[in-house]
Amino acid sequence: MSNKIPVGISACLTGDAVRFDGGHKRLSFAMDELAPYVRFNPVCPEMAIGLPTPRPSLRLVKDSGGRISLRTGKSGNDTDLTESMQRFARERSRQLTDLCGFIVCAKSPSCGMERVRVYDGAGSRKNGVGLFCQVLMAELPWLPVEEDGRLQDALLRENFVGRVYTLYEFNQLLREGLTRGALMAFHRRYKLLLLAHSQPEYRRIGPFVAAMDRWESLEAFAMEYRLRLMTLLSHKATRPNHTNVLMHVQGYFHRHLTHKQREELSLLIDSYRRGVQPLLAPLALVRHYMAEYPDPWLSQQRYFEPYPEALRLRYGH
Incomplete structure (x- = not known):
């Protein structure tokens, strides 16, 4: 096992300034301890579908029929990005079959693996999965996926x-x-x-x-x-x-x-x-x-x- 192992990662965790606020969430375990052994493949799904940085924060929104969508902006003046994100996630997942793991950003409406906040008419609940991560895990069900927070x-x-x-x-x-x-x-x-x-x-x-x-x-x-x-x-x-x-x-x-x-x-x-x-x-x-x-x-x-x-x-x- 002499070659570096290919591992996907949310780009913000590498230190890239791609978050909605123009910042990052550099994960020291990945970049300082794992980096000598792996070759990271950074992905920022939100920028990949054409969003800038900084940008309005995204939200998962559940409608009265139970459908969850990915939206940007305030209610009543928002944009539905669900189809764009799902299309990108499917296409990118099919290009990542050689990966041996993926580290995603916790709580993100695109990358979060669990307990992502979902908004509905009654308020919000932390029971969602980021849209990109959801498709990734469905397309590559054998792939080890973990969040930066859980890696603590x-x-x-x-x-x-x-x-x-x-x-x-x-x-x-x-x-x-x-x-x-x-x-x-x-x-x-x-x-x-x-x-x-x-x-x-x-x-x-x-x-x-x-x-x-x-x-x-x-x-x-x-x-x-x-x-x-x-x-x-x-x-x-x-x-x-x-x-x-x-x-x-x-x-x-x-x-x-x-x-x-x-x-x-x-x-x-x-x-x-x-x-x-x-x-x-x-x-x-x-x-x-x-x-x-x-x-x-x-x-x-x-x-x-x-x-x-x-x-x-x-x-x-």
């Missing part, structure tokens, strides 16, 4: 970056030439990571992969697998699930370790389970034993390095 949460940040790296590796697999063997090998590498994210989904995706040869089209299978894979990983990895994975991994060293060493590892895993130790504590000891007692299956597991360690994303666990 350590677990959501780690989850987003993990999905980005997974999709990047999967896309590389598609480019290098799709085979059943390559798909099976990919899934094997991700088994422990998938288990950490959702045990029920993990149990469902296994039989699906095992039935790969029943599909007439390998490409159609791969597209469905991509959607299921990314849906599974959208579940945040939890402490109980990580504990389950660590206990599973512990079994690989059982015959190599002394009673005292087994007890030490068990106590460390249990301390993590109870929230006394961070995830990095048992992982460090597990990596030590992996180096001392190599196992081919464990060594290939993405669980131990789902993204560059320098990003320090597991510090919040």
